[in-house]
Amino acid sequence: MRQVILKGRGLNGGVATGEALVAKPINFFGAYMQGILSGKLTHIEDTKHELYGKSLEGKILVFPFSIGSLAGGVSLLEAIMQGVGPKAVINTKTDSVLLAGPVFARVFYGIEVPVVDSLDGDPMKIIRNGDILTVDGNRGTVQVRHRE
């Protein structure tokens, strides 16, 4: 198994290991809106998104940046709270809307979802679905073990 270590910026602490799920930019409010209204979140419900029908549970979510609604972070927080959110997040560039989800999860609920961005290699090119990643949000590193 080939291994790469990427270094970048840790935006939210904690360490997590899991399988990579690589995706295009995400609007988390659009992704979970029906679940937010009904009170039960499960999978991504945005029919226009490639992750439609998939759950982020247990995955390390790799995507460039978040888009759309300012309710994106609070939607991600809800997914984390209901146990269907990602174990960690890797971005090309993280914005405040996205970061609000993991930071509020840590401060108010003691749940750690590490967030890392600005890596010294493009995660969108280096990481593939199914790779095993270890994300260290304290040091800002990602260990990538490529799946053969």
Added chain:
Amino acid sequence: MHLTKIEEEMLAGKMGPAIELAMKTIVQMGAGLDAERLVPTEGSHLGNVDLLRRCTGYVGIVEKFVELGAEVQIPTSVNPYPADPSNSESPPIPEVFQGSSPLEDHYRKLRVIPNWTCTPYLYGNIPRFGQHLSWEESSAVIYVNSVIGARANREPILMDLVSAITGRTIYGGLHIDENRRGEILCNVKVKVLKPDNFAVIGYYLGKICGTAIPVIDGIQEKASISSLKNMGAAAASTGAISMYHIPGLTPEAPTIEKAFGNGKPVEIVEIDDRVLKKTKEEMSAAGTGGDIDIVGVGCPHYTFNEVASIARLLKGKKVKDGVQLWICTHQGAIELAKEQGIAQIIKEAGGRLFSGCLYCLHTVNPYADMRLMSDSGKICYYRRAVYGSQRECVAAALSGRA
């Protein structure tokens, strides 16, 4: 990140546990994003309440602050609920929004201004030039930056709340002078500029500007408060624009040169009649023509003038049986409309004038499946609809045909 002495004391709990907790969150956000420091803010505006009433994470955080005895430290207003339950003109409230939300009571305890509007800059929470703000609601942020010259970024939901409790937010973006300069010059050259064109211009601008700041020339003459509100809301939906300049009109653009900070535009674009026509077609994702179930106007909330103007079009007419006409505005405009007798004109014509949120109502059933016509660029972006000017919307409500 640098903290002032007072901010250090807030973080250490000297101003009580609520401020300590809110400060702890802001500092973690700021440190994560490599902010150099925080900035004191003089006003906050909270994002949508009712959409979040079943979010255990969000409700838990608000409850925690209430338990800790928090009160907002700066004037803080709040976005509309789906429809005012105490107003008999409100449409039937969809099942997901029925019953009272615990959040409404929590916000009262936090001393939030109960103005329930997406146009707080017109009713209940009016900022002045130069003030730093921590506002949610993209259509309001673009308005206060551009038209008033206040300084605000699009605050994420949750950050709006902790900023209200501390009177602080992260220093960056539009809080900083050099980030407020124009980048793209947009010349509007249409034969006859109408107030209705502004939502269309905004819709187009958002798409071509992305996050860049446009300097819009050629619209000065028709740029009323209502027009500017509608243009900004559309631009902030199709793009992530949070500010624009209009030379000789908006406060940070006394001239074109000054709007660009004496620099040059990186790009020059032109909006002509052809662009308007094409954009209008694009805004009508539900296609033009055909039957209409609902006509919904007032996203963002209609100004009093817009309410008065739709009432003039409706006077003595009757909305077609089976068609609904919804006119959303804030409580202040409703009171004025009652006083002037125009609320009665709307009622007699079969329209509903109420304080509420078209966006919330139109995206859930039974309304989500209905064929909708609107004069709002924001609605036409977020939901399949037929776009029409106010006059065209009224005509459709009367005939039942788009």
